[in-house]
Amino acid sequence: MKNVSVFLFVVVTFIFTNYGLIAQPNVRIERGAISRQIRIDETTKITDKKTGKTISYQEYRELTKADPFGYHLEPVFDEYGEVSAYKLRSVTSEERQTHSFTSFAPALRPKVGEPMPEFVMKGIDDKVYRLSDLKGHVVVLSFWISLRKPFWGPKQAQGFAEVLRPYRSETDPLSLGVLQDSKEDIERFLASETLPFIPVPNSYGFHQKFHITGSPSFMVIDKAGNVAAYIEGQDYDQLQKALQVVIR
Incomplete structure (x- = not known):
């Protein structure tokens, strides 16, 4: 897809x-x-x-x-x-x-096979997700612009959820969605919709920090904290292949 x-x-x-x-x-x-x-x-x-x-x-x-x-x-x-x-x-x-x-300088983006730079993200659930505390878990960072149209819709939600579903357990993969939207906007959205990731409000700075130039983009981080894959665009086939490798 x-x-x-x-x-x-x-x-x-x-x-x-x-x-x-x-x-x-x-x-x-x-x-x-x-x-x-x-x-x-x-x-x-x-x-x-x-x-x-x-x-x-x-x-x-x-x-x-x-x-x-x-x-x-x-x-x-x-x-x-x-x-x-x-x-x-x-x-x-x-x-x-x-x-x-x-x-944005794509050459400075975290490289596959190398350690992911430290990050600290606060989810809509008010939990703090620090990369160094997530060792031993697979993490999927998805970078989106907004939950508003035309940047988000049922196809995006369904496609991403279908890829994650076969690999879901109580702890893995941890799916975090990086968004420009405010906490209030996300809460209004969640009142009637569900998401295949934990939204991180007001987090567009991570797009720039990691030099993410396309939306959506996905970064898979393995249990050792290394970048296992970077997928730009809704190439869910590649995302599925990456998850097959890191979740064993």
Whole structure:
């Protein structure tokens, strides 16, 4: 079962105000949009990407004042999927012309066969899921945009549930769904629908942390905490094959 996945493109626009610089990343997708807004101030941690040197807020302001479109801030995500700092770099010639920037680099995505970077996710069930505490269990991370149409529907729910069903036990696989939706929106959805995963509200930062460029995408983590498979798009046949290998 194969379908066309939705690919995400990030455009960052810098807006100057009397209160300082606001960096506003807008995620543009084929149908719909996700937007995030982050304020840069004196408490923001910034380092020079090339030298590793710490850059003060004042130094940053002076640089961007002298050349407003000459620099780009790359977000650094912590284990909670939140921006903890930024790396400053010079823009490319194309970025200078378009004033558009991408925060996704597929080459930096966790690689199959290597340890999965630590993450901590809080599910809609209020439980905290820390990767290091999940050793000995198979984990399936599914990355979605939203439970709203056109990003989610009965076909998505049925297809994913059918793949997981033969391998379900009391503990494995642990299925976590990474979503942009708020806890309130997800709770309203669950009042009338069921999901084949534990939703993780307000967790779009993990898309960027792990450089996930398609939706849906699936990452299977084996019992040792290594990435066993990465599947982009609704290729449930490949997901089923990956589960057959890791769940024995």
